[in-house]
Amino acid sequence: MDIQTEMTAPPLSGGLDPAQAREAADAVRNAIYRATILLDSQKWDEWLALCDENFVYDIKAWSPEINYDMTYLHGSRKDLEALIRLLPKHNTDHSPLTRHTTVYTVDVADDGATAKTVSAFIVFQHLLDGTNSHIDSGESRLFLVGKYYDTFRIENGRALFTSRETRLENRRLDKGSHWPI
Amino acid sequence: MPARNHTQWMATPPLQKGEWVDSRVYTDQEIFDEELEKIFKKAWVPVCHESELPKAYDFRTTSIANEPIIVTRGPDNEVRAFLNVCPHRGMLIERRPSGSFYEGQPSGNPKRMTCMFHAWQFDMKGNCVYISREKEGYQDRLPKENVGLRRLRCEVKFGGFVWVNLDDNPISLEDWAGEPFQCLRKTLEAEPMEVFHYHKAIVDTNYKLWHDTNCEFYHDFMHYHNRVTGFNDAYFARKNESFEHGHIVVGTFEVNYDQYEGFESRAGLSFPHLPPNQWYMIDLFPGMNFNLRGSALRCDVVTPLGPNKVMIEFRGLGLKSDTPEERQTRINHHNSIWGPFGRNLHEDLIGVQGQGTTMRPGQEPRRILHGRQENQTIHDENGMRHYYDEWGKWMNRSPSNPELPYSAPAIAAE
Numbered sequence: 001m002d003i004q005t006e007m008t009a010p011p012l013s014g015g016l017d018p019a020q021a022r023e024a025a026d027a028v029r030n031a032i033y034r035a036t037i038l039l040d041s042q043k044w045d046e047w048l049a050l051c052d053e054n055f056v057y058d059i060k061a062w063s064p065e066i067n068y069d070m071t072y073l074h075g076s077r078k079d080l081e082a083l084i085r086l087l088p089k090h091n092t093d094h095s096p097l098t099r100h101t102t103v104y105t106v107d108v109a110d111d112g113a114t115a116k117t118v119s120a121f122i123v124f125q126h127l128l129d130g131t132n133s134h135i136d137s138g139e140s141r142l143f144l145v146g147k148y149y150d151t152f153r154i155e156n157g158r159a160l161f162t163s164r165e166t167r168l169e170n171r172r173l174d175k176g177s178h179w180p181i
Numbered sequence: 182m183p184a185r186n187h188t189q190w191m192a193t194p195p196l197q198k199g200e201w202v203d204s205r206v207y208t209d210q211e212i213f214d215e216e217l218e219k220i221f222k223k224a225w226v227p228v229c230h231e232s233e234l235p236k237a238y239d240f241r242t243t244s245i246a247n248e249p250i251i252v253t254r255g256p257d258n259e260v261r262a263f264l265n266v267c268p269h270r271g272m273l274i275e276r277r278p279s280g281s282f283y284e285g286q287p288s289g290n291p292k293r294m295t296c297m298f299h300a301w302q303f304d305m306k307g308n309c310v311y312i313s314r315e316k317e318g319y320q321d322r323l324p325k326e327n328v329g330l331r332r333l334r335c336e337v338k339f340g341g342f343v344w345v346n347l348d349d350n351p352i353s354l355e356d357w358a359g360e361p362f363q364c365l366r367k368t369l370e371a372e373p374m375e376v377f378h379y380h381k382a383i384v385d386t387n388y389k390l391w392h393d394t395n396c397e398f399y400h401d402f403m404h405y406h407n408r409v410t411g412f413n414d415a416y417f418a419r420k421n422e423s424f425e426h427g428h429i430v431v432g433t434f435e436v437n438y439d440q441y442e443g444f445e446s447r448a449g450l451s452f453p454h455l456p457p458n459q460w461y462m463i464d465l466f467p468g469m470n471f472n473l474r475g476s477a478l479r480c481d482v483v484t485p486l487g488p489n490k491v492m493i494e495f496r497g498l499g500l501k502s503d504t505p506e507e508r509q510t511r512i513n514h515h516n517s518i519w520g521p522f523g524r525n526l527h528e529d530l531i532g533v534q535g536q537g538t539t540m541r542p543g544q545e546p547r548r549i550l551h552g553r554q555e556n557q558t559i560h561d562e563n564g565m566r567h568y569y570d571e572w573g574k575w576m577n578r579s580p581s582n583p584e585l586p587y588s589a590p591a592i593a594a595e
């Protein structure tokens with residue numbers, strides 16, 4: 001059900017009552033916004049704490065150039081933990097990223113145990129290194145634009161990410177990034 | 182030596198000519214313009230892969246040395262290349278990066294390349310087959326037979342890559358790159374491949390600096406991944422072999438992927454005819470790279486945009502016969518290292534951008550050292566020396582002082 005129906009529609013047979021549906025949707029929405037803030041502040045472990053044990057993460061993009069649905073990054077929760085643990089070993093662009101996320105739709109399943117969402121995001125890169133930090137630092141640039149397709153498990157009023165598909169519109173990615181988006 | 186004053190900084194290093202280049206080869210606009218004319222308009226460039234235009238009437242657009250190019254597949258299954266320029270008033274014939282001419286366009290018929298401007302139409306062989314109101318405007322003075330497209334040399338080779346040359350009379354592609362491809366030829370030609378990855382980077386650096394990074398492995402010190410999965414005796418014994426025309430090949434060894442946390446061996450999905458977890462690298466003059474890490478092939482193509490600007494297109498390829506599961510595994514293997522969010526590519530791009538920052542038009546010329554001699558093994562810089570010697574010949578300039586004409590280096594470039 002979309003946000004509209006979640007507010008107004010009567011419960012489906014065997015479904016949630018509107019108050020429960022609203023509560024579940026709120027929990028889901030909060031999880032998405034909390035994830036945005038934690039990713040922005042590079043609190044990777046706290047971000048992963050919002051995710052289920054079976055969490056799967058993907059960065060994908062459709063390429064009209066090669067006519068192929070591409071996967072730029074794929075990882076289980078365990079893969080992401082390793083990736084995050086090894087970040088200090090890698091040489092990474094220091095420019096922080098911040099995301100502007102807007103949750104478009106929240107569909108809570110009839111049993112109230114899972115949910116699916118679609119959110120739009122824009123990621124800005126706030127240049128620190130830039131090309132020449134003397135000139136470029138302090139400038140903000142559009143880095144990525146796309147949509148999050150998230151799924152959740154809802155338990156005791158808490159929403160845990162079970163998957164995140166980050167779908168990019170831009171395929172000119174220049175230096176790219178070592179960080180989850 | 183302590184930090185140096187200006188005179189010391191500018192002094193000739195205690196190395197032989199050929200063991201360094203002058204940074205003006207990366208920064209000078211005149212040299213850049215000359216490179217497009219003398220090198221890129223005469224070299225074979227792998228502009229795309231045949232799997233990007235799988236069906237008759239599919240097309241792909243690209244460019245070399247500022248010239249827009251269209252590649253099409255005809256109903257006879259032949260892949261051909263043309264300038265993507267209308268012979269009438271110079272409109273770009275096709276604007277999209279890829280697509281099909283099978284369906285009609287707003288200005289034209291199915292199975293035709295149509296210029297949207299005044300609806301001139303061309304078939305897949307580049308013949309002009311229709312001029313709108315031809316007789317009324319040109320009477321008998323300019324028949325459509327005289328206004329075909331400009332066809333370009335084009336071959337599908339070395340694993341299905343589509344090679345284009347702007348020169349009408351180039352060296353044959355076989356003679357150009359057959360030797361360096363020898364080490365992987367059986368592998369790349371065993372069965373059809375398919376592109377599964379594409380992205381591009383535009384970086385403020387010279388195109389040769391990207392190619393240099395692809396040619397030298399000494400920079401494994403900036404890749405944590407390579408240090409833990411690579412550095413062993415077999416790794417340091419890898420040969421850096423030079424071939425005619427400025428190409429180099431880096432020989433293989435067995436990579437220990439499981440030394441990097443979260444990574445797995447790529448043995449299960451080795452390319453045909455290869456032992457497990459091998460890593461071959463073919464670097465072609467003037468800036469194309471084929472990099473096979475066990476289960477996935479990567480291809481980089483540079484498009485120079487200015488002395489201090491380059492576009493790099495990255496492709497990843499697997500076997501067309503892959504099951505969906507195999508394909509996904511190959512993609513993960515490729516992108517965990519080489520994708521835009523992978524471990525190594527980001528580091529490589531930061532590296533060349535940093536060089537681009539210290540080597541911009543107008544900056545004081547510097548010496549860039551290519552003088553490591555290690556018996557032509559992996560951390561020897563013979564690959565770059567070999568490349569710049571070739572560059573010097575094509576440009577008739579001396580890489581160590583580009584104002585002087587070419588002369589052979591003191592130590593023969595291996």
Ligand code: FES
Nearest residue numbers: 267269270296299
């Ligand atoms: S410019 Fe192409 S038809 Fe006129």
Ligand SMILES: [Fe+2]
Nearest residue numbers: 400404525529
């Ligand atoms: Fe590298």
